[in-house]
Amino acid sequence: MESKSILIKNATILNPGEDIKKSSVLIDNDIISCISDDLIHKDADKVIDAEGKLLIPGFVNTHTHLSMNILRGSGDDLPLDTWLNECIWPLEANLTEDICYVGSLLACIEMIKTGTTCLNDMYFNMGSVAKAVEDSGMRGLLAYCIIAFDDETLKKEIKNTNEFTSKYNNTADGRVTTAISPHAPYTTTPDVLKWVRKASNKENMPIHIHVSETKKEVEDIVELYGMRPFEYLEKLGFLGSDVIAAHAVHLSENEIDIIKKYNVKLSHNPASNMKLASGVSPVDKMLKKGITVSLGTDGAASNNNLNMIEEMKIATLLQKVHNYDATALPAEKVFEMATINGAKTLGMDDKIGSVNVGKKADLCLLDINTNYFTPNVNPLSHLVYSSVGGEVSTTICNGEILMENKKLLCVDEMEVFAMAENATEKILSKK
Amino acid sequence: MESKSILIKNATILNPGEDIKKSSVLIDNDIISCISDDLIHKDADKVIDAEGKLLIPGFVNTHTHLSMNILRGSGDDLPLDTWLNECIWPLEANLTEDICYVGSLLACIEMIKTGTTCLNDMYFNMGSVAKAVEDSGMRGLLAYCIIAFDDETLKKEIKNTNEFTSKYNNTADGRVTTAISPHAPYTTTPDVLKWVRKASNKENMPIHIHVSETKKEVEDIVELYGMRPFEYLEKLGFLGSDVIAAHAVHLSENEIDIIKKYNVKLSHNPASNMKLASGVSPVDKMLKKGITVSLGTDGAASNNNLNMIEEMKIATLLQKVHNYDATALPAEKVFEMATINGAKTLGMDDKIGSVNVGKKADLCLLDINTNYFTPNVNPLSHLVYSSVGGEVSTTICNGEILMENKKLLCVDEMEVFAMAENATEKILSKK
Numbered sequence: 001m002e003s004k005s006i007l008i009k010n011a012t013i014l015n016p017g018e019d020i021k022k023s024s025v026l027i028d029n030d031i032i033s034c035i036s037d038d039l040i041h042k043d044a045d046k047v048i049d050a051e052g053k054l055l056i057p058g059f060v061n062t063h064t065h066l067s068m069n070i071l072r073g074s075g076d077d078l079p080l081d082t083w084l085n086e087c088i089w090p091l092e093a094n095l096t097e098d099i100c101y102v103g104s105l106l107a108c109i110e111m112i113k114t115g116t117t118c119l120n121d122m123y124f125n126m127g128s129v130a131k132a133v134e135d136s137g138m139r140g141l142l143a144y145c146i147i148a149f150d151d152e153t154l155k156k157e158i159k160n161t162n163e164f165t166s167k168y169n170n171t172a173d174g175r176v177t178t179a180i181s182p183h184a185p186y187t188t189t190p191d192v193l194k195w196v197r198k199a200s201n202k203e204n205m206p207i208h209i210h211v212s213e214t215k216k217e218v219e220d221i222v223e224l225y226g227m228r229p230f231e232y233l234e235k236l237g238f239l240g241s242d243v244i245a246a247h248a249v250h251l252s253e254n255e256i257d258i259i260k261k262y263n264v265k266l267s268h269n270p271a272s273n274m275k276l277a278s279g280v281s282p283v284d285k286m287l288k289k290g291i292t293v294s295l296g297t298d299g300a301a302s303n304n305n306l307n308m309i310e311e312m313k314i315a316t317l318l319q320k321v322h323n324y325d326a327t328a329l330p331a332e333k334v335f336e337m338a339t340i341n342g343a344k345t346l347g348m349d350d351k352i353g354s355v356n357v358g359k360k361a362d363l364c365l366l367d368i369n370t371n372y373f374t375p376n377v378n379p380l381s382h383l384v385y386s387s388v389g390g391e392v393s394t395t396i397c398n399g400e401i402l403m404e405n406k407k408l409l410c411v412d413e414m415e416v417f418a419m420a421e422n423a424t425e426k427i428l429s430k431k
Numbered sequence: 432m433e434s435k436s437i438l439i440k441n442a443t444i445l446n447p448g449e450d451i452k453k454s455s456v457l458i459d460n461d462i463i464s465c466i467s468d469d470l471i472h473k474d475a476d477k478v479i480d481a482e483g484k485l486l487i488p489g490f491v492n493t494h495t496h497l498s499m500n501i502l503r504g505s506g507d508d509l510p511l512d513t514w515l516n517e518c519i520w521p522l523e524a525n526l527t528e529d530i531c532y533v534g535s536l537l538a539c540i541e542m543i544k545t546g547t548t549c550l551n552d553m554y555f556n557m558g559s560v561a562k563a564v565e566d567s568g569m570r571g572l573l574a575y576c577i578i579a580f581d582d583e584t585l586k587k588e589i590k591n592t593n594e595f596t597s598k599y600n601n602t603a604d605g606r607v608t609t610a611i612s613p614h615a616p617y618t619t620t621p622d623v624l625k626w627v628r629k630a631s632n633k634e635n636m637p638i639h640i641h642v643s644e645t646k647k648e649v650e651d652i653v654e655l656y657g658m659r660p661f662e663y664l665e666k667l668g669f670l671g672s673d674v675i676a677a678h679a680v681h682l683s684e685n686e687i688d689i690i691k692k693y694n695v696k697l698s699h700n701p702a703s704n705m706k707l708a709s710g711v712s713p714v715d716k717m718l719k720k721g722i723t724v725s726l727g728t729d730g731a732a733s734n735n736n737l738n739m740i741e742e743m744k745i746a747t748l749l750q751k752v753h754n755y756d757a758t759a760l761p762a763e764k765v766f767e768m769a770t771i772n773g774a775k776t777l778g779m780d781d782k783i784g785s786v787n788v789g790k791k792a793d794l795c796l797l798d799i800n801t802n803y804f805t806p807n808v809n810p811l812s813h814l815v816y817s818s819v820g821g822e823v824s825t826t827i828c829n830g831e832i833l834m835e836n837k838k839l840l841c842v843d844e845m846e847v848f849a850m851a852e853n854a855t856e857k858i859l860s861k862k
Contacts, residue, residue: 069805070806072805072806072808072812072813072817073806073808073809073812073813073816073817074808074809076761076762076809076812076816077747077757077758077761077762078757078758079756079757079758080757083757106802106805109802110802110803113802271744271748273752274748274749274751274752275747275748275751275757275816276751276757277751277752277754277755277756277757277759278752279752279755280752300817303816303817304812304813304816304817305803305816305817305818305819307819310741310744310819313741314745314748316706317702317705317706317745318705318749318752320705320706320707320708321704321705321708321709321710321711321749323708324708324710325510325708326508326509326510326511326514326706326707326708327508327509327510328708330507330508331507331508369845369848370848371537371540371541371544371844371848372541372736374500374503374537374848374851374852375501375503375504375851375852375854375855376852376855377503377504377505377855377859378504378505378507381503381504381507381735382503382504382735385504385507385706385734385735385736386503386504386731386734386735386736387736388736388738388741388819388820388821389819389821390819390820390821413802414800417800417801417802417805420805420806421805421806421807423806424806424807424808428808
């Protein structure tokens with residue numbers, strides 16, 4: 001591979017947990033090699049003038065289902081049961097590998113356009129998802145989603161999991177890695193979860209699982225096992241710092257202590273939890289206890305977009321009103337959730353989540369000479385509370401420019417939109 | 432005035448309460464004169480090709496304070512008291528007529544870019560607000576905001592109100608009209624409110640007032656008058672179908688009955704109510720009782736934008752999660768809130784709020800060949816749940832094109848941004 005470098009000149013750098021500073025950033029191949037005021041043009045093969053731009057780490061979306069972008073708008077304003085049984089599951093039965101590829105590309109386009117560079121996905125037809133992530137230029141932790149209630153199904157699901165991980169882990173120049181994913185405590189058995197823990201230890205792969213999204217599933221687990229979901233998972237020996245638990249809405253005090261004790265990582269999905277009327281996760285409280293809570297959009301069928309900038313605003317507004325506390329989840333904390341906490345959640349904080357020398361060049365530039373960023377007194381506030389994502393102008397992942405001045409370089413979006421309309425016709429005609 | 436006509440050809444028309452249809456729309460001067468499939472190019476002076484565009488009525492933002500766009504980002508994550516006492520009021524003391532003009536222009540730019548054509552504002556320095564609304568090409572119901580606890584102040588405030596209404600009502604080709612605005616029950620006296628009711632009757636002008644935004648103000652009114660705010664307003668003879676009550680968060684069953692009985696119009700401001708941790712208004716319930724609830728953004732200091740498309744999503748998500756009911760406030764209802772209910776709230780539903788022959792041409796075109804609107808199965812869903820407002824390409828108010836293909840025709844936005852930065856320096860240097 002030919003060596004190449006990019007100089008981002010005179011950017012206003014907003015890093016999680018730090019004051020804003022103005023500086024220039026040099027990228028060598030896939031790595032941030034220098035941050036300094038003294039960098040000059042001849043240091044780089046390509047120069048990006050970032051005057052009037054805000055430079056942030058690319059967002060890390062820690063729970064989503066990319067393929068579901070193809071199902072966007074097919075079921076809204078329905079109770080969770082009806083939504084799953086009468087809408088999503090019948091439609092999902094029509095999702096082929098080709099259709100999942102298109103849905104995933106559509107999702108990647110949406111994420112790149114709103115500054116997300118890394119995502120965490122669990123679904124089926126995951127080979128197609130991996131291909132879409134590779135083709136889009138993004139970074140992804142991907143997992144085949146296991147649902148099994150008996151030994152025979154578990155065997156089949158182990159095979160599916162192993163096929164996926166062995167084929168795709170550490171591919172696409174290291175941008176695609178794999179996790180192991182039991183769907184949820186209520187859609188698996190203790191045997192499934194024990195196998196997952198063992199396989200995770202052996203392969204050194206994180207575990208991605210839905211936990212306690214709805215009141216009903218918590219009640220079901222309590223009825224089945226006589227304890228709440230995180231208590232059940234603890235008892236199985238399942239928990240650890242490599243577990244990424246999505247949703248975690250309904251939690252007892254004891255469960256919060258368990259999450260903290262095992263350093264379980266959480267993915268908070270506020271828009272989806274609100275749209276499906278699942279409930280409100282005690283995020284502000286858990287962050288104050290030192291638990292790593294990150295941010296995810298969930299799939300586009302229950303959000304209905306994958307825009308992390310919108311998700312930040314929704315997350316903080318929800319905590320404030322739910323806790324009757326305007327100081328809850330302030331802007332700097334939700335920005336951390338969407339960046340460095342995302343990196344920690346995926347076990348990638350040595351590589352991504354902030355603009356620092358030695359880290360991968362996963363970056364995003366926003367145009368702040370815009371209405372949402374005016375007056376320019378507080379870019380962090382404007383990013384969280386005012387912006388809706390349209391100011392993202394340039395997105396870089398692994399040192400590659402995926403979008404420059406709002407032009408996608410990696411994918412032809414009009415072509416993908418046309419493919420998506422075709423795919424949707426196929427899905428709906430079969431329904 | 433020279434006669435002129437615009438033909439919007441082959442639009443996908445989304446009207447509140449109606450199925451989507453494809454048709455063409457002819458505008459003669461300021462009025463929608465014909466909607467038909469048979470309209471041809473020679474019918475009009477100007478033709479807009481709306482193939483691949485969604486045509487909707489311009490949004491009606493029923494509670495905002497335009498000038499506050501200049502204060503955006505100056506105070507976040509603060510309790511309401513601290514926010515008002517230590518941040519907003521000291522800054523507001525520095526707001527001159529010139530600064531309010533710039534802030535209001537900034538607000539108008541943001542609204543035009545996100546498809547809002549009509550707004551309802553109450554504040555001070557209202558001459559500047561009226562000038563900004565006139566210059567921007569938007570439609571606005573504007574009011575000087577009365578705060579008074581004694582007769583002498585009331586006299587001064589009556590003078591200010593009369594000066595404003597006599598100078599600005601029915602100006603700017605009828606785009607600017609005026610209301611009478613007591614700030615709130617807790618910032619006025621019975622005498623103030625009685626004068627407002629009399630003046631409103633005499634001048635035939637609507638009344639714009641904050642009511643029951645926070646728990647504390649409800650408690651204060653109960654302590655002062657021995658009854659809750661809407662009970663107090665009823666007893667004063669203040670209520671009527673021309674009253675626009677903003678916020679209306681904390682309501683008893685009896686107050687909801689009173690609101691219904693007098694056909695009081697409400698402006699729901701979910702983002703602001705969440706950000707200031709004020710609470711959740713029982714909007715879904717009130718709509719089901721037949722109360723006219725519309726949508727407002729409040730000012731940019733407590734939102735922090737004036738984007739009605741984002742406000743629709745936040746409104747519906749909040750009702751769903753708060754009521755634990757995913758069917759609460761469905762997409763079609765929140766779209767009605769943001770359009771036709773807005774028009775009803777301002778007493779303008781004979782003129783605006785839907786795409787119908789005989790109404791004013793206050794319209795918005797969105798580009799639906801975009802990621803947020805793909806796949807194109809359900810434009811209403813995508814508008815509410817997926818879009819973030821960046822797809823608005825053309826905004827028309829009173830038959831004038833204010834933005835075409837994302838280019839503002841009425842205002843030079845870069846010039847306004849520069850003016851806003853200057854104004855902000857002045858405000859902060861005085862603080």
